[in-house]
Amino acid sequence: MNNAKDGTLFRVVTWNLWGQQGPWETRETAIAATLQTLEPDVVGLQEVWRSDRSQAELLADKLGMHAAFYPASEDGVELGNAIISRWPILKTSAVDLPSPSGGSSRRIAIHALAKAPFGALDVYCTHLSWEPHHSKARQNQVIALTKFIDATSPKENNPLLLADLNSRPSSDEVRMLTGETAVPVDGLVFQDAWTLGSDGSTGFTTSEKNVYADDWPWVPKRIDYVLCGIRNGRPFFRVRHCELGGLGAVDDICPSDHYAVIADLDLWREPLHP
Secondary structure, rough: OOOOOOOOOEEEEEEEEOOOOHHHHHHHHHHHHHHHHHHEEEEEEEEEOOOOEHHHHHHHHHHHHEEEEEEEEOOOOOEEEEEEOOOOOOEEEEEEEEEOOOOOOOOOEEEEEEEEOEEEEEEEEOOOOOOOOOOHHHHHHHHHHHHHHHHOOOOOOOOEEEEEEOOOOOOOOHHHHHOOOOOOOOEEEEEEEHHHHOOOOOOOOOOOOOOOOOOOOOOOOOOOEEEEEEEOOEEOEEEEEEEEEOOOEEOEEEOOOOOOEEEEEEEEEEEEEO
């Protein structure tokens, strides 16, 4: 399926790929096969590894897409966030997010401007600190993230945020993004695609049903998001459908310790063209 064939409907995916954990070499095949089946137009990826080339570049080659990668940390292997796009990527940028003292590794956000058939598309991808007690650190990261988005996305184009926020929808850090509490940047909020377009199920992206996460003390949780930007009360994206992906094994291999979030989006209004 070519999701963008009518010029307005397109598919986005966010997915934490779990770096080089577990049987990562065989998981690579399962990840690529899953994405090929999903036929996304834009993908935000977290815990993406890089050696000579990044995992994102290798996946983009297989999918006939374009890739942007930025490193966040190195703990035996370099990891970072990435965006892959069916459409050309015109420019990229990244920003460091504040990290808690004694907490998890460096956190960053990456931005890619894609030349979609319907105009310029500002896509952002991030992965916030994971420790359950670091909500305040994640709130500080959200403040830095939204200021970065505001500075790099024109006011007439609403941004798309694909993220592992390591937080439930009821958390203060997620509520800062969705406007359920005071927002860091006046006029900039995000709609949660799962809330708008799912079947109403829990949407847990980390689950005891996943063989790689069945013994985690902090599952099940919905912590991965497709977030659609709104500027000054004017929505840009309309959520047509949202569901989980990567639920099943591919040749007996589970792709990742997270499930993917898939959203089919349409446009409320025409953006400016690049």
